[in-house]
Amino acid sequence: MSITYVIIVSYNAMPWLYKCLESIDFSRYEVVVVDNCSSDGTVAHVHKNYPAVKLFKENQNLGFGQANNKGISYALNQGADHVFLLNQDAYLVGDALEQLVGFQKQNPEFGILSAIHTNAEETRLDRNFSNYVRFEANPAFYSDHVLGRQLQDVYEVPFVNAAGWLLSKTCLMIVGGFDPIFFHYGEDDNYCQRVSYHGFKIGVLPNTFMVHDREERPKPQIELYSDAYFKIQDRSFKKKYGNLNDYDKSRILNHRKKIKRQLLKARIRQNQKSIKGLKKCLRLIDCIIPEIEQSVEKNKVQQPNYLSV
Structure with a gap:
């Protein structure tokens, strides 16, 4: 049995x-x-x-x-x-x-x-x-x-x-x-x-x-560049760029370059909210790149990662 x-x-x-x-x-x-x-x-x-x-x-x-x-x-x-x-x-x-x-x-x-x-x-x-x-x-x-x-x-x-x-x-x-x-x-x-x-x-x-049993729960409205917004971005980046099946560090670096271009445009327009939010997004990416790298290397190995057995 x-x-x-x-x-x-x-x-x-x-x-x-x-x-x-x-x-x-x-x-x-x-x-x-x-x-x-x-x-x-x-x-x-x-x-x-x-x-x-x-x-x-x-x-x-x-x-x-x-x-x-x-x-x-x-x-x-x-x-x-x-x-x-x-x-x-x-x-x-x-x-x-x-x-x-x-x-x-x-x-x-x-x-x-x-x-x-x-x-x-x-x-x-x-x-x-x-x-x-x-x-x-x-x-x-x-x-x-x-x-x-x-x-x-x-x-x-x-x-x-x-x-x-x-x-x-x-x-x-x-x-x-x-x-x-x-x-x-x-x-x-x-x-x-x-x-x-x-x-x-x-x-x-x-x-x-x-x-x-979850259909009746209301979905919160997420304001751009709010703390909740960046929590979603954090897990979205990790999910997308930490995928073992198509991992390539250049993908997240290219995303970073895209954000920098958006930041330059925001500065030209003097859009202070976008400048602040995009700078925070860049800091987030810089923070999670090493996390993703470590995660990918560990998860490639066949072993009971994260379990106490």
């Missing part, structure tokens, strides 16, 4: 926690919750109502990737053959996890497997998930479903978000965990890039489902 651990990273998770945990078969799977210093009673709720859960109570917010790395490391050290990462706002439907594990055991070339993500009401696909299986990602997925063709056993895609990932031990020991240059968002894009670089596949099983 293979051993599968479910890892949930929680942060003020009370609106979703009951459905999330109740969707897991505790008789079949070990469950780990890594709590990123919640202040809403999440820790007390898990401790009181789910004594079988291995609970890590952090005294600071580690971010999504590093909290998952802690849970993954624990699972592997306990003998896990598969690790399933489940978002706190996501719920398994039926025997989805059993099917994912069974398929991965028979098809070890798939380092990451995912179920289909629906919205909270299970009335349509999750908005972002529908983009991950678009024509450019897999031409057959929508055609097979809409035209009534026999569904494939798996649909290979270049990326699916980490709200419900099944990772094999083999993949984790070669690719490693999430790269700490990402705090929150972007880490799953980077991980999929690394999975592909090391020869593993990423797939979606068409007859397995999970709910991702």
